[in-house]
Amino acid sequence: MVLWNRNSRCSVLQHADSPTSEEILHHLQNIVDFGKHVMKQFFGENYVHHGEIIQLPLDFVRQLCLKIQPERPESRCDKDMDTLSGYAMCLPNLTRLQTYRFVEPRPILCIEIKPKCGFIPFSSHVSQEIKHKVCRYCMHQHLKVANGKWKRPSKYCPVDLFSGNKQRMHFALKSLLQEAQNNLKIFKNGELIYGCKDDQECSSDWNELARHLKPFFFPSNGLVSGPHCTRTIVKELIHVITLTLLSSTDACRAGDMKTVPVSQGRSYCEASAFNKELVRNGKHKLESSGLPRGCLLYKTLQAQMLDMLDIEGLYPLYNRVEQYLEEFPEERSTLQIDGPYNEAFYEKLLDLSTEDDGTIAFALTKVQQYRIAMTAKDCSIMIALSPCLQDECSEQRPVVLASKTRFTFSVSVLDLDLKPYESIPHQYKLDGKIVNYYLKNVQAKDDPVMSSLFKENEDCTLVLHKV
Numbered sequence: 001m002v003l004w005n006r007n008s009r010c011s012v013l014q015h016a017d018s019p020t021s022e023e024i025l026h027h028l029q030n031i032v033d034f035g036k037h038v039m040k041q042f043f044g045e046n047y048v049h050h051g052e053i054i055q056l057p058l059d060f061v062r063q064l065c066l067k068i069q070p071e072r073p074e075s076r077c078d079k080d081m082d083t084l085s086g087y088a089m090c091l092p093n094l095t096r097l098q099t100y101r102f103v104e105p106r107p108i109l110c111i112e113i114k115p116k117c118g119f120i121p122f123s124s125h126v127s128q129e130i131k132h133k134v135c136r137y138c139m140h141q142h143l144k145v146a147n148g149k150w151k152r153p154s155k156y157c158p159v160d161l162f163s164g165n166k167q168r169m170h171f172a173l174k175s176l177l178q179e180a181q182n183n184l185k186i187f188k189n190g191e192l193i194y195g196c197k198d199d200q201e202c203s204s205d206w207n208e209l210a211r212h213l214k215p216f217f218f219p220s221n222g223l224v225s226g227p228h229c230t231r232t233i234v235k236e237l238i239h240v241i242t243l244t245l246l247s248s249t250d251a252c253r254a255g256d257m258k259t260v261p262v263s264q265g266r267s268y269c270e271a272s273a274f275n276k277e278l279v280r281n282g283k284h285k286l287e288s289s290g291l292p293r294g295c296l297l298y299k300t301l302q303a304q305m306l307d308m309l310d311i312e313g314l315y316p317l318y319n320r321v322e323q324y325l326e327e328f329p330e331e332r333s334t335l336q337i338d339g340p341y342n343e344a345f346y347e348k349l350l351d352l353s354t355e356d357d358g359t360i361a362f363a364l365t366k367v368q369q370y371r372i373a374m375t376a377k378d379c380s381i382m383i384a385l386s387p388c389l390q391d392e393c394s395e396q397r398p399v400v401l402a403s404k405t406r407f408t409f410s411v412s413v414l415d416l417d418l419k420p421y422e423s424i425p426h427q428y429k430l431d432g433k434i435v436n437y438y439l440k441n442v443q444a445k446d447d448p449v450m451s452s453l454f455k456e457n458e459d460c461t462l463v464l465h466k467v
């Protein structure tokens with residue numbers, strides 16, 4: 001189903017009126033083609049489900065729209081559901097196992113993680129040193145809390161999750177469970193049991209979660225009671241998620257394409273609570289074991305790293321393309337800005353050179369690579385787990401072991417619609433806002449000179465109180 005934004009940034013749906021049926025169909029075809037011809041190459045056949053376009057009776061669509069409208073979070077209501085064309089996208093239910101052809105009546109747990117950007121920019125175009133030290137997610141947290149998007153900051157740091165180091169991954173996943181925001185959801189048999197239903201309204205009751213999880217992890221021993229048992233179950237969950245994230249269940253065409261050597265960028269984020277704890281304990285070396293090449297996290301990170309120039313290096317190239325299009329608007333379709341997303345489009349993305357020869361071709365390749373990277377920075381990973389008996393396990397079904405049970409599982413990636421070309425100026429402005437807010441409101445307080453001044457003031461207040 002197409003949700004079209006009243007102030008749509010999407011180029012095919014750009015005008016103020018409702019888009020026509022042909023435009024909707026074209027837009028959906030683009031989404032399917034992009035999944036099929038581009039994202040499958042980057043992520044692998046088994047991880048990506050590109051879906052198909054179907055036609056639905058208009059009456060059914062209208063009733064559906066009325067039914068779901070009251071359930072939609074307020075912040076999403078600037079988007080209207082298309083009830084006029086009758087076209088819709090049909091996707092598999094990714095809260096279920098994708099390794100079975102037919103729906104089986106077995107209990108299923110699904111963990112949805114929106115991991116966000118897992119690397120620190122390495123581009124020489126970065127103008128603020130802080131961007132080479134603190135990851136965008138950790139900086140953005142402060143602005144999001146200040147803007148009221150979330151009540152509390154999260155301790156989650158994507159650079160830890162993508163490190164491949166089990167301890168760091170454990171810490172990152174635990175932090176997601178403590179403050180799920182829009183980065184974590186858990187479903188049981190397709191129903192949301194943990195995470196945000198609405199903006200800000202996140203449930204984070206671990207005892208309640210443990211009650212749901214107990215039959216999956218400890219099927220044959222008594223009732224869940226006490227914090228110890230809850231912690232054990234949560235630990236089991238984190239262990240299983242870590243193993244599935246590190247598992248390799250697919251190969252892909254772009255598998256050997258290495259965008260940048262991991263050593264080029266910093267492999268940890270200075271603001272990560274895990275890193276701070278280590279420093280506090282006198283340890284200064286953070287382990288990053290690196291991700292196995294076949295796992296979905298590795299592929300996601302490689303696609304994210306197509307953002308090689310950072311938005312600061314990319315923005316002038318975007319302006320070059322814009323200027324060219326102003327002069328030659330008829331070239332827009334030849335340049336494949338809005339598709340078609342076919343084999344030719346994919347092939348051009350493989351040129352990883354960063355030497356600017358001043359051409360439109362160079363600028364365009366970098367812009368399109370950046371859009372892929374943005375998409376990979378905003379997608380979600382769905383991990384579906386179902387308990388299985390030892391004799392049910394076969395080589396075709398990947399299996400992960402917990403202490404008392406074993407699970408067959410599938411890993412998929414969700415929300416792979418290509419980010420619009422038009423969103424680049426917004427990205428540029430947002431980047432500036434995130435960094436400036438952090439420098440002004442967070443780093444200034446962390447600065448040793450500033451913070452000692454701050455401490456002196458605190459001492460002073462104490463003395464005054466005593467008097």
Ligand SMILES: O=P(O)(O)O[C@@H]1[C@@H](OP(=O)(O)O)[C@H](OP(=O)(O)O)[C@H](O)[C@H](OP(=O)(O)O)[C@H]1OP(=O)(O)O
Pocket residue numbers: 182374378419423430
């Ligand atoms: O820019 P970011 O990092 O805040 O990401 C936006 C997401 O916010 P988040 O940081 O995950 O809370 C944002 O997430 P929410 O809708 O707020 O849950 C969207 O995914 C947005 O994508 P789009 O513009 O709707 O296509 C995302 O925008 P893009 O930057 O991916 O275009």
Ligand SMILES: Nc1ncnc2c1ncn2[C@@H]1O[C@H](COP(=O)(O)OP(=O)(O)OP(=O)(O)O)[C@@H](O)[C@H]1O
Pocket residue numbers: 003076079091092093094095112185380414415
């Ligand atoms: N194929 C799917 N299987 C299972 N759950 C899904 C599927 N697609 C989406 N979801 C669930 O719906 C949520 C919203 O999906 P998505 O972000 O793709 O919506 P959207 O169409 O972009 O809507 P909006 O623009 O309002 O965000 C996902 O985070 C996920 O929990």
